[in-house]
Amino acid sequence: MDWRTHSTGARHLYIHIPFCHRRCAYCDFNTYANMDDRMVAYSAALVNELSALPPERMPLIAPHGAHPLLRADLPPTIFLGGGTPSMLPLAQMEQILRAASDVVPFAGAEITVECNPGTVLGKDYLRQLRAMGVNRISMGVQSLHDPLLRMLGRIHTAAEARASYEDARAVGFDSVNLDFIFGLPGQTPADWHDTLAQAATWDVDHFAIYSLILEESTPLYAQVQGGRLSVPDDDVTGAMYEHTMEFLGAAGYHQYEISNWARGPLDGPGGLPRHAGLHNVAYWLNAAYHAAGAGAHGHIDGQRFVDVLGVEDYITRAGMLNTPLRETTVLEPSDVLGETMMMGLRLNMGISYAHIHNRTGFDIRQTHGDVIAASVAEGLLDADDVGMRLTARGRMYGNQVFQRFL
Ligand SMILES: C[S@@+](CC[C@H](N)C(=O)[O-])C[C@H]1O[C@@H](n2cnc3c(N)ncnc32)[C@H](O)[C@@H]1O
Ligand code: SF4
Structure with missing residues (x-):
């Protein structure tokens, strides 16, 4: 898919x-x-x-x-x-x-x-x-x-x-x-x-x-x-x-x-x-969301966008038709994977392999099996047949774990 x-x-x-x-x-x-x-x-x-x-x-x-x-x-x-x-x-x-x-x-x-x-x-x-x-x-x-x-x-x-x-x-x-x-x-x-x-x-x-x-x-x-x-x-x-x-x-x-x-x-x-x-x-959950307002970030249809930052600029552009208001970035599959992991692992209930596959198309156990195994061995991650989550210790070093999936 x-x-x-x-x-x-x-x-x-x-x-x-x-x-x-x-x-x-x-x-x-x-x-x-x-x-x-x-x-x-x-x-x-x-x-x-x-x-x-x-x-x-x-x-x-x-x-x-x-x-x-x-x-x-x-x-x-x-x-x-x-x-x-x-x-x-x-x-x-x-x-x-x-x-x-x-x-x-x-x-x-x-x-x-x-x-x-x-x-x-x-x-x-x-x-x-x-x-x-x-x-x-x-x-x-x-x-x-x-x-x-x-x-x-x-x-x-x-x-x-x-x-x-x-x-x-x-x-x-x-x-x-x-x-x-x-x-x-x-x-x-x-x-x-x-x-x-x-x-x-x-x-x-x-x-x-x-x-x-x-x-x-x-x-x-x-x-x-x-x-x-x-x-x-x-x-x-x-x-x-x-x-x-x-x-x-x-x-x-x-x-x-x-x-x-x-x-x-x-x-x-x-x-x-x-x-x-x-x-x-x-x-x-890295779901799609709309955003509006100066500097607001949204995420929709595989793209991230950010509206212009300044209040005056925003007022001018939002008031004029056909004037670009947003900067849009098309996300690469690897970006989506990194974001899905970084965001999902913040939840204590963790993230399931099915969710990762659903959001990104990646089978994370194949692409990052070694990273998962090393993080589990270090006591930072718990993993089972359904998915994985940070341990209490992992929550203190979350950024280090996220980096490994970026
Ligand atoms: C938009 S503010 C909340 C509403 C309102 N502006 C206020 O401050 O009462 C969002 C929250 O981000 C947190 N925050 C902002 N800057 C931070 C920083 N440098 N380090 C940690 N937390 C920060 C604060 O706890 C703040 O309440
Ligand atoms: S500067 Fe504004 S947005 Fe930031 S914490 Fe203070 S009141 Fe909230």
């Missing part, structure tokens, strides 16, 4: 909102401060892009191509990420969601909006999101230590983050994710434990927990390079990650991906936790 003809159809849509009140010291996402006056024009441009998605790419009822280890289909998903989508005025939010619902119908869909807790203080905004059909909130909290939050340039305190979380609950969101980062400059294992232990008492559905990546273009990187701040060394950061796995496991959370934990029960698609973030699961 030619992998290129195996189009699964896309039932997943990512929408990028590239505005922030202030850029955090660690963040190099495609996002801009002090451009609030462009939000209305940007939203109109987004609606244009969404309504111009080619009809043959309309997802509707196309089969997902479910992961054979999942045994079940994923529902459609829409994810508004950023940047800070919760900075959008409600009228613009409504416009965008309406256009999105023409691409991926809302019925049965997971619809997530990323919020900075400092932008949704008070319940009104969240209540309106709920009324518009949004059913999942993802909040960036990062830490529950005010000095660390200040050092990161966050616009909220720990108490405000908690208040916004409680507000999301109070207006009826029954699926809420909180993002945290560990390995921060000056953060001790005791600080990190304290943040985890506090958050675990809030009855949160889902945690996305990242090890700090020092991105070269950020102020934090410059401060660390200049010796004004120092980050914990790799052993300490590794121990923080191990502690996270143990602590959240004991607190009843299921780790289903390298950086993601969700509460049970395990009655989500294919036995995933009920509150697993299914939009991201679609990425990890």
Whole structure:
């Protein structure tokens, strides 16, 4: 089978909102401060892009191509990420969601909006999101230590983050994710434990927990390079990650991906936790997905594309017919194999040989049998007749394992 003809159809849509009140010291996402006056024009441009998605790419009822280890289909998903989508005025939010619902119908869909807790203080905004059909909130909290939050340039305190979380609950969101980062400059294992232990008492559905990546273009990187701040060394950061796995496991959370934990029960698609973030699961299964917005990446019909990065450029191009908005890369079979492995192995349930064959046309046991055997011998990978998955140790050295399949 030619992998290129195996189009699964896309039932997943990512929408990028590239505005922030202030850029955090660690963040190099495609996002801009002090451009609030462009939000209305940007939203109109987004609606244009969404309504111009080619009809043959309309997802509707196309089969997902479910992961054979999942045994079940994923529902459609829409994810508004950023940047800070919760900075959008409600009228613009409504416009965008309406256009999105023409691409991926809302019925049965997971619809997530990323919020900075400092932008949704008070319940009104969240209540309106709920009324518009949004059913999942993802909040960036990062830490529950005010000095660390200040050092990161966050616009909220720990108490405000908690208040916004409680507000999301109070207006009826029954699926809420909180993002945290560990390995921060000056953060001790005791600080990190304290943040985890506090958050675990809030009855949160889902945690996305990242090890700090020092991105070269950020102020934090410059401060660390200049010796004004120092980050914990790799052993300490590794121990923080191990502690996270143990602590959240004991607190009843299921780790289903390298950086993601969700509460049970395990009655989500294919036995995933009920509150697993299914939009991201679609990425990890290397499924097809639409994307719209400045710098947004999509993956459809064997091609990856990225929209122009800059807000002004995006507004201009999305408003003009026949003006290229995207750069498209046709994927080679070996690229698809590398991506399928790198993404799929992030899932704790792993990846099946049938899934790899289905997505790429490769029989991985023939093409990479030696790599699999060596990784198993080193205790990084478990493999059986159905598929393979990272071991707990393998999750700490995931990148090393992924490299072997690229
Ligand atoms: C788009 S933001 C979330 C929503 C909102 N903008 C906010 O920050 O509250 C996505 C998440 O990526 C994570 N992140 C961003 N830059 C990171 C970095 N350099 N290292 C680790 N995690 C990072 C943060 O946890 C952040 O919450
Ligand atoms: S972490 Fe969130 S709020 Fe901070 S700059 Fe990045 S996108 Fe904006």
